[in-house]
Amino acid sequence: MEAARSRAPRHGLGILWIWIVLSAIAIPLVIFVLGPHLPPGKMSSESTDQTNANIVMTALLTPIILIVLVYFVYSLIVFRASGDTVEDGEPIRGHGPTQLLWIVLTSVIVLSLAFWGSYTLVQSAKGAGGGQGPSPAFKPTGSKAALPIQVIGQQWNWTFRFPTYHAFETRELEIPVHRLVAFHVTSIDVTHSFWAYELGVKADAVPGVDNVAYVTPRKLGRFMIRCAELCGLWHGHMAVHGRVVSDSAFQAWAAKEQVLNRQIIPYLGPYQRVYVPEPKHRAG
Amino acid sequence: MTDTTADTQAHRPAWRGLIGFNLLTAILLGIGGFYLGAWIGGKMAVGHDYLIGTDQNDVGIFMGFLFGSIGWLAGLGFFNYPLQRLVGRAPLSAAAEEDMYVVPDATVAQHEGGIGRYFRLTTDHKVVGIQYFFGVGIFFFIGGLNAMLIRTELLTPHEKAWPAGQYISLVGLHGTMMIMMTSAFILGPFGNYLVPLMIGARRLAFPRIEAFTFWLVPLAGLVLLSAIAWNGFPTGWTGYAPLADQARAGMDAYIFAFILIAISLTLVGINLLTTILTMRAPGLTWGRLPIFVWGVLATSFLAALAAPVLVATMLMGLMDRAANTSYFISSGGGSPYLYENLFWFFGHPEVYILALPGFGIVLEILPVFARKPLWGYRLAVAGMLGVAFLSFLVWQHHLFVSGMNASLRPFYMLTTELISIPTGFIFLNAMGTLWRGRIRYTVPMLFALAFFFNFLIGGLSGIFLSDVPSDVTTHGSYFVMAHFHYTIMGGLVFAFFAATYYWLPKMTGVTLNETLGKIHFWLAFVFFNLTFFPLFAAGFLDMPRRVSTYAPWLQPLNDFVSASAYVLGFSMLIFVANLIWSLVFVRQPAAENPWMSRSLEWQVPTPVPVHNFERIPVITAGPYEYGVPNAQPVADFGAGGLAVAGK
Numbered sequence: 001m002e003a004a005r006s007r008a009p010r011h012g013l014g015i016l017w018i019w020i021v022l023s024a025i026a027i028p029l030v031i032f033v034l035g036p037h038l039p040p041g042k043m044s045s046e047s048t049d050q051t052n053a054n055i056v057m058t059a060l061l062t063p064i065i066l067i068v069l070v071y072f073v074y075s076l077i078v079f080r081a082s083g084d085t086v087e088d089g090e091p092i093r094g095h096g097p098t099q100l101l102w103i104v105l106t107s108v109i110v111l112s113l114a115f116w117g118s119y120t121l122v123q124s125a126k127g128a129g130g131g132q133g134p135s136p137a138f139k140p141t142g143s144k145a146a147l148p149i150q151v152i153g154q155q156w157n158w159t160f161r162f163p164t165y166h167a168f169e170t171r172e173l174e175i176p177v178h179r180l181v182a183f184h185v186t187s188i189d190v191t192h193s194f195w196a197y198e199l200g201v202k203a204d205a206v207p208g209v210d211n212v213a214y215v216t217p218r219k220l221g222r223f224m225i226r227c228a229e230l231c232g233l234w235h236g237h238m239a240v241h242g243r244v245v246s247d248s249a250f251q252a253w254a255a256k257e258q259v260l261n262r263q264i265i266p267y268l269g270p271y272q273r274v275y276v277p278e279p280k281h282r283a284g
Numbered sequence: 285m286t287d288t289t290a291d292t293q294a295h296r297p298a299w300r301g302l303i304g305f306n307l308l309t310a311i312l313l314g315i316g317g318f319y320l321g322a323w324i325g326g327k328m329a330v331g332h333d334y335l336i337g338t339d340q341n342d343v344g345i346f347m348g349f350l351f352g353s354i355g356w357l358a359g360l361g362f363f364n365y366p367l368q369r370l371v372g373r374a375p376l377s378a379a380a381e382e383d384m385y386v387v388p389d390a391t392v393a394q395h396e397g398g399i400g401r402y403f404r405l406t407t408d409h410k411v412v413g414i415q416y417f418f419g420v421g422i423f424f425f426i427g428g429l430n431a432m433l434i435r436t437e438l439l440t441p442h443e444k445a446w447p448a449g450q451y452i453s454l455v456g457l458h459g460t461m462m463i464m465m466t467s468a469f470i471l472g473p474f475g476n477y478l479v480p481l482m483i484g485a486r487r488l489a490f491p492r493i494e495a496f497t498f499w500l501v502p503l504a505g506l507v508l509l510s511a512i513a514w515n516g517f518p519t520g521w522t523g524y525a526p527l528a529d530q531a532r533a534g535m536d537a538y539i540f541a542f543i544l545i546a547i548s549l550t551l552v553g554i555n556l557l558t559t560i561l562t563m564r565a566p567g568l569t570w571g572r573l574p575i576f577v578w579g580v581l582a583t584s585f586l587a588a589l590a591a592p593v594l595v596a597t598m599l600m601g602l603m604d605r606a607a608n609t610s611y612f613i614s615s616g617g618g619s620p621y622l623y624e625n626l627f628w629f630f631g632h633p634e635v636y637i638l639a640l641p642g643f644g645i646v647l648e649i650l651p652v653f654a655r656k657p658l659w660g661y662r663l664a665v666a667g668m669l670g671v672a673f674l675s676f677l678v679w680q681h682h683l684f685v686s687g688m689n690a691s692l693r694p695f696y697m698l699t700t701e702l703i704s705i706p707t708g709f710i711f712l713n714a715m716g717t718l719w720r721g722r723i724r725y726t727v728p729m730l731f732a733l734a735f736f737f738n739f740l741i742g743g744l745s746g747i748f749l750s751d752v753p754s755d756v757t758t759h760g761s762y763f764v765m766a767h768f769h770y771t772i773m774g775g776l777v778f779a780f781f782a783a784t785y786y787w788l789p790k791m792t793g794v795t796l797n798e799t800l801g802k803i804h805f806w807l808a809f810v811f812f813n814l815t816f817f818p819l820f821a822a823g824f825l826d827m828p829r830r831v832s833t834y835a836p837w838l839q840p841l842n843d844f845v846s847a848s849a850y851v852l853g854f855s856m857l858i859f860v861a862n863l864i865w866s867l868v869f870v871r872q873p874a875a876e877n878p879w880m881s882r883s884l885e886w887q888v889p890t891p892v893p894v895h896n897f898e899r900i901p902v903i904t905a906g907p908y909e910y911g912v913p914n915a916q917p918v919a920d921f922g923a924g925g926l927a928v929a930g931k
Binding site for chain 1: 452655659663685691701720724753757832
């Protein structure tokens, strides 16, 4: 018993050293090699915050996964039974300090993650690009001057409407760079989810609801728009490209679209925050 | 009485055995009831199809399901007992009925009934356990087959294998079948079979309700499969309104099947809860209760409180479809959010209904094969109860981008992340139990260890989903799909197989082939990870869930996943082969206590006698006293009782 006790710390130290070495190798790899590839990239301030969240969490979870794995692999090799005879191990029922340490450590990690997540959501990213419903709780600065764009989901397409530009309607989306955009996402049939991947925007399109999500694009380029909520047969086909363009290019595009729209604008319904869906009919 | 029945049976031709209250009668009466109900419903609601703008009459379909279910239950003989009581014939004396330790004569007679007893209503908890094992197993394999067909479609980025409508039906059937059946995956077979044996009881608190809960499960499975006749349903397992309201008649099958399963789940919960609270043998204090029973207790608590919400939700959906109400329809003044909240208020406890008994199983198995007491027993209990309690407070993390009021998001982020603290306890218990143990690598132990690897990845990937900024990217993508397959398939299903290899020798009296078991394990473990780990990447790389088409540059990744999934599916066939080979052809009798466990259920003879214990044992020690010097035997079985094996 005495001999066993004096041997006990050696296992612990062995595990600790293996873990430290592996973590020292793995964490930089995760941050500097995997990190830049983690989604959704840095096209907008919201997506930058999300990417940073993903990098930090991956880096934080790496040593946690490693300590459990190292411990398991070490124990499974070192403490395996030899021979066919079944003999009992030491009757250790628990160890108060270890349990306390574990509870404290996991609580600290969890609480700081929750605090940091809330800080990002409430303070730094202000909604983090997620849909916040008709009266957003977390508004970015200058949200009153945001460019409103209505996103209308329907089976199985997206339509975009620009209320400040005579409510013209398009099937393509262009947004100006460095300008706060407020997506007003709604639907005219079933629930969809507007997912602008590179922009870090996701907001459910719910019939009868004006779901607002803010984003500030920072880089020019194309982004992918998909539907992220099962909406029936061609759910996977609700994919289009959008573009972040310079402000002047956006104004030119908007003017051109308004000209193209001039003929159909009288036939489009007036701009509304939500549209009452058609009376229900069973679809195929 | 038993003798005369046996005599007459010997002289009867074989086909006469098919007549009576059994599965065959139930199927016939169920089908007859369906058509009768559909006809009555059609007459009740003339013009409903016109109002809804469809060629289907939902009232008729729901009435058909209702009458069919009544026919099914009548065919099995569920109404015999109430009707007998109604006309004043008491099958048991009132005193005997009150006594929780008496096994009714009817149960004893059923126990003697040979293979036919598995196709009838029986109140023997051991027969119900086996019925659950095979009943749920069959539906699990149908769900698995659906998964193979889904992966076949995803071999190419375009619709190729199946038309889009069939593909979306497959997704819905796979998800719903799996969620419905795996709810009863452990509570059903192992909860029903083992809890009385582990707590020193002779039966469950409500044996007839126990039989009822089982027979609702195949009924729900058949109702759900009947959706195929109406080309399935397009909503996946979540059944979100208003898509559900727009869907055709397959949705009615989904709604009705979920109602049946939720009733079953509620009653299972109440039954096991009552049993554990009131029927423990003398001396079985809370501190000596096997950890699996604690897991069942926590799960039953969840099932009894969460599943009724699902019944209510589905009934509202039923009314929306059949009676033109608009609980969930915006244009009629309802709200799709009402559905989402109600569904996930059930849905999140539901995922812990799946996970918690798995925790119980692996913690039950680890001490036996590490030959050490369970490390930190109280912490394990606290962990399970903590998870059970917190799981009611987290449901809106499924709705972070839904457009509900965002003010509560920090709260749900906090509660969701808090749940990882009690879950972490379970890992600490496992790590402490392995420490300086004498670990033996049997098949159940391998599955139990794999549970921890899979659940580690599954659980920690959940942290991404609980964090709102990260969830905005990962919500609704393959990342979520990989996450919950890691926890449910990698957690629950691996725990199920651990339990199967561990307890089936006691339950059937037959040893399973170990070599085939090890091949099954290694194929399942390796290819499970090869199947689902790449899907985290697919989710990160902009691939939404439940799509039949995806970006072409993701094809190599998806092909790799599909190939791995086929091998994973093949490994399940090895399990089936092992089961048939060992149970039907070899039938090598199992030792009474092959794993040298101290636990009470291993101290009874194999096969387990109908009364379980000659006398109710007096529990004298905890079940995990491995290596404790001068440890007491686990129970005193009384004079003339059973010998106590183990130490």
